[in-house]
Amino acid sequence: MHVTLQDVAKLAGVSTKTVSRVVNNQSEISQATRRRVQAAIEQLGYRPNILARSLVNKRSDTLAVVAWGLEFYGGPPRVLVGIEQQIFELGYSMLFSLLPRPDDTNINPVLDAFVDRRVDGIVWALPEIGDNHKWVKPERLKSLPPIVFVSMEPRPGLSVVAIDNRAGAAQAVRHLIDQGRRKIGVITGPTTWWESRERYEGWKDTLQCAGLDASPSLVVEGDWSAASGAQGIRQLLEQRPDIDSVFAGNDQMALGALGVMHSLGRNIPGDIAIVGFDDVPEAGFYWPPLTTVYQQLTEIGRIAVQMLHKLIKARRQGQDDAEPSTILLTPQLVVRASSA
Amino acid sequence: MHVTLQDVAKLAGVSTKTVSRVVNNQSEISQATRRRVQAAIEQLGYRPNILARSLVNKRSDTLAVVAWGLEFYGGPPRVLVGIEQQIFELGYSMLFSLLPRPDDTNINPVLDAFVDRRVDGIVWALPEIGDNHKWVKPERLKSLPPIVFVSMEPRPGLSVVAIDNRAGAAQAVRHLIDQGRRKIGVITGPTTWWESRERYEGWKDTLQCAGLDASPSLVVEGDWSAASGAQGIRQLLEQRPDIDSVFAGNDQMALGALGVMHSLGRNIPGDIAIVGFDDVPEAGFYWPPLTTVYQQLTEIGRIAVQMLHKLIKARRQGQDDAEPSTILLTPQLVVRASSA
DNA sequence: TTGTAGGCGTTATCAA
DNA sequence: TTGATAACGCCTACAA
Numbered sequence: 067m068h069v070t071l072q073d074v075a076k077l078a079g080v081s082t083k084t085v086s087r088v089v090n091n092q093s094e095i096s097q098a099t100r101r102r103v104q105a106a107i108e109q110l111g112y113r114p115n116i117l118a119r120s121l122v123n124k125r126s127d128t129l130a131v132v133a134w135g136l137e138f139y140g141g142p143p144r145v146l147v148g149i150e151q152q153i154f155e156l157g158y159s160m161l162f163s164l165l166p167r168p169d170d171t172n173i174n175p176v177l178d179a180f181v182d183r184r185v186d187g188i189v190w191a192l193p194e195i196g197d198n199h200k201w202v203k204p205e206r207l208k209s210l211p212p213i214v215f216v217s218m219e220p221r222p223g224l225s226v227v228a229i230d231n232r233a234g235a236a237q238a239v240r241h242l243i244d245q246g247r248r249k250i251g252v253i254t255g256p257t258t259w260w261e262s263r264e265r266y267e268g269w270k271d272t273l274q275c276a277g278l279d280a281s282p283s284l285v286v287e288g289d290w291s292a293a294s295g296a297q298g299i300r301q302l303l304e305q306r307p308d309i310d311s312v313f314a315g316n317d318q319m320a321l322g323a324l325g326v327m328h329s330l331g332r333n334i335p336g337d338i339a340i341v342g343f344d345d346v347p348e349a350g351f352y353w354p355p356l357t358t359v360y361q362q363l364t365e366i367g368r369i370a371v372q373m374l375h376k377l378i379k380a381r382r383q384g385q386d387d388a389e390p391s392t393i394l395l396t397p398q399l400v401v402r403a404s405s406a
Numbered sequence: 407m408h409v410t411l412q413d414v415a416k417l418a419g420v421s422t423k424t425v426s427r428v429v430n431n432q433s434e435i436s437q438a439t440r441r442r443v444q445a446a447i448e449q450l451g452y453r454p455n456i457l458a459r460s461l462v463n464k465r466s467d468t469l470a471v472v473a474w475g476l477e478f479y480g481g482p483p484r485v486l487v488g489i490e491q492q493i494f495e496l497g498y499s500m501l502f503s504l505l506p507r508p509d510d511t512n513i514n515p516v517l518d519a520f521v522d523r524r525v526d527g528i529v530w531a532l533p534e535i536g537d538n539h540k541w542v543k544p545e546r547l548k549s550l551p552p553i554v555f556v557s558m559e560p561r562p563g564l565s566v567v568a569i570d571n572r573a574g575a576a577q578a579v580r581h582l583i584d585q586g587r588r589k590i591g592v593i594t595g596p597t598t599w600w601e602s603r604e605r606y607e608g609w610k611d612t613l614q615c616a617g618l619d620a621s622p623s624l625v626v627e628g629d630w631s632a633a634s635g636a637q638g639i640r641q642l643l644e645q646r647p648d649i650d651s652v653f654a655g656n657d658q659m660a661l662g663a664l665g666v667m668h669s670l671g672r673n674i675p676g677d678i679a680i681v682g683f684d685d686v687p688e689a690g691f692y693w694p695p696l697t698t699v700y701q702q703l704t705e706i707g708r709i710a711v712q713m714l715h716k717l718i719k720a721r722r723q724g725q726d727d728a729e730p731s732t733i734l735l736t737p738q739l740v741v742r743a744s745s746a
Numbered sequence: 747t748t749g750t751a752g753g754c755g756t757t758a759t760c761a762a
Numbered sequence: 763t764t765g766a767t768a769a770c771g772c773c774t775a776c777a778a
Contacts, residue, residue: 067464068524070755081765086757096763111549116522117457117466118755122770124407126457131502136476136483137704138687143476143483150504159519162471162502164490179499182456184408209451292691321691328693347478351632351661353668353693364477410771421749426773436747458771462754 069112078106089114120184125382129153129374130161130180133191134168139290139318140346141363142191145216148367149189156375161185169195169258177210187374191216191367194260212377214370219260220392225377227370227393231261234359234397235268238313238341241357241399243276245406247311247339251284253298253323255315265315265343284309288319295322311339311405317346317358324352324404339405350402357405361397369393409452418446429454460524465722469493469714470501470520473531474508479630479658480686481703482531485556488707489529496715501525509535509598517550527714531556531707534600552717554710559600560732565717567710567733571601574699574737575608578653578681581697581739583616585746587651587679591624593638593663595655605655605683624649628659635662651679651745657686657698664692664744679745695742702735709733 071082071089078085080099087095088103106112120126131149135142153160161183163176180188190213192198199218207213214225242250252269255262266285273280283305288294295314299322302309314320320342327334334340334354342349345360373391411422411429418425420439427435428443446452460466471489475482493500501523503516520528530553532538539558547553554565582590592609595602606625613620623645628634635654639662642649654660660682667674674680674694682689682698689696713731 068755071757072755082755083757083765084763087764090757099763113518113521115461115524115755117460117524118770119757120457120770121455121461121755121772122757124770128501137480137487140477147477147504150502151506154503159523160502161468162490162500163494164487166491178453181453183499184455184457292688296691318688318691321688325691325693325695348632348658348661348688351636351658351665353665355665408771411773412771422772423750423774424748427748430773439747455771458754459773460754461756461771462773464754 069110128159130185131189144363145367148364152368152371188213194218214374225390230394231264232268235265237399239272249309251302251309253314292322295319299323317342317344355402409450468499470525471529484703485707488704492708492711528553534558554714565730570734571604572608575605577739579612589649591642591649632662635659639663657682657684697745701737
């Protein structure tokens with residue numbers, strides 16, 4: 067079926083090892099034979115069997131990636147693009163898996179599939195929700211290739227890349243305060259999500275430091291969807307008719323809030339200022355254009371793969387796993403008309 | 407490093423072949439030895455090396471997927487989710503690649519990487535743009551595993567799954583006509599895109615059949631972005647101040663158009679009705695909620711993989727490639743306030 | 747029911 | 763500079 071080294075060797079009148087050397091640009095080979103072999107390779111359309119190579123080399127040059135939620139909002143795809151680009155640029159292939167649910171704790175089948183295929187490393191790009199990180203234990207990690215976690219709460223001994231959600235939320239709230247707002251409500255994502263809690267804490271800390279009200283009546287919980295944002299702001303207005311601004315945990319919920327304001331005939335930002343989080347590509351075209359917090363998600367993906375690459379190289383050199391590190395990127399506020 | 411069949415065999419006091427039988431649930435084995443072997447497997451934490459297995463079986467149980475544009479709009483991620491789910495459910499692993507540019511004609515490195523890894527099949531999930539399908543020739547395909555194309559113009563001899571964009575656009579325009587609109591402009595995607603041309607043709611055919619104006623002054627070309635939608639409607643209003651509605655080639659461009667209408671103080675749908683295409687999750691929360699065309703993108707992904715699976719099985723049984731087929735899914739109009 | 751021998755396609759070792 | 767031989771981990775054929 068497929069052309070093999072043997073076929074090429076036979077045609078070129080050399081040994082398989084010689085062909086192998088040509089294929090891998092190894093050591094010195096006489097120009098003459100090299101050319102002869104190369105001609106044979108092209109004539110036969112030879113392509114090396116990476117599986118066989120991996121078997122003997124004990125490395126698959128493949129990285130595994132686990133993700134979730136590509137279809138629901140804009141974040142995961144952007145992270146994935148960064149991951150894929152960096153994987154490709156480093157010469158790896160990418161094995162890809164989605165979890166059916168983000169808080170799935172039944173992750174062993176996924177991990178086993180990766181191990182069975184002898185991937186060189188794993189990028190775990192799932193949000194931290196509830197207990198879904200509990201499987202990460204030293205004894206389990208020992209039987210796995212190096213792993214880098216994306217968007218998980220940093221923990222000693224683990225390699226983690228994440229956005230500093232707290233700092234991002236603080237920027238957003240600080241901006242509202244600077245605009246003269248004093249009654250600042252918040253629509254959080256699900257409190258089971260670490261990222262969501264961080265954004266909430268950023269809201270709370272900033273208000274408290276400024277000596278402003280951060281009481282529970284200013285807080286409602288959404289589920290990231292625009293519908294929950296709409297529901298959320300209705301509830302907020304009921305609890306606290308005096309609010310002058312709202313910080314939403316993501317752009318979708320902010321969008322839902324905008325819609326409710328329109329249908330109530332309220333003016334934005336005149337009556338109420340609204341700020342989101344994420345800076346989805348459309349945010350600048352919402353009505354009014356949405357002030358939000360831009361996250362370097364593609365960069366996060368790239369950095370995660372770079373870290374992983376280092377861990378892999380380190381383990382190969384017998385360094386008993388290079389010191390794991392944590393990288394937190396600080397997002398950037400993007401001011402638009404919904405708040406100014 | 408890794409536990410092998412040999413290790414298990416030694417511990418259980420049997421031959422490697424016996425262990426292999428247990429691992430693969432093969433033929434009859436005495437309960438006694440089976441249990442003994444299984445105990446050894448668990449004790450050692452044995453995991454089969456799929457690479458070695460693939461080498462001898464001449465099948466990797468891996469499907470390759472090529473995509474593009476995950477970060478720009480909502481379509482590709484939804485297709486990808488369907489692809490991944492179906493791949494997983496059929497017991498394959500998924501090798502994943504993104505192209506840096508969708509109209510890249512330099513696809514040989516990508517294909518080679520797949521062939522080198524002996525993938526069992528390929529899902530080519532790239533939009534058809536310009537000449538980017540020209541590499542698909544019988545002689546090239548012969549040296550490749552089975553391929554299914556997603557969102558490409560159907561061609562004899564190829565397996566293609568796509569949305570019937572023309573029918574979708576026709577539904578949208580027909581709806582506008584039914585609402586009493588008579589001067590219906592269109593903001594198309596890039597005309598280099600097959601999908602975009604199809605939607606344009608749907609617009610044109612429907613208007614012509616209804617005896618309405620479909621002249622070039624009613625047409626502007628965007629690039630799928632919200633910004634181009636904004637630019638597009640400005641240009642349309644200049645060319646044809648008399649338009650009473652606009653069909654946008656996707657939801658992003660429709661969103662851009664909505665924004666311009668707001669800033670001009672025009673009423674939607676009173677002054678101008680607007681219809682999009684895609685039904686992104688947020689479309690129902692745009693202001694006003696956007697009438698648009700829902701595409702079964704996840705379904706497209708699943709169907710593509712199912713077709714691929716059949717092609718693979720057929721080729722294994724020596725059927726000289728099962729008859730390739732084309733599947734066109736008809737999208738569904740979703741009526742919201744922007745047009746009614 | 748179980749085991750032995752051989753090979754899948756590649757690379758490393760070590761000798762020529 | 764080249765080549766024979768032995769792995770890598772698994773599975774199939776054929777025996778026992």
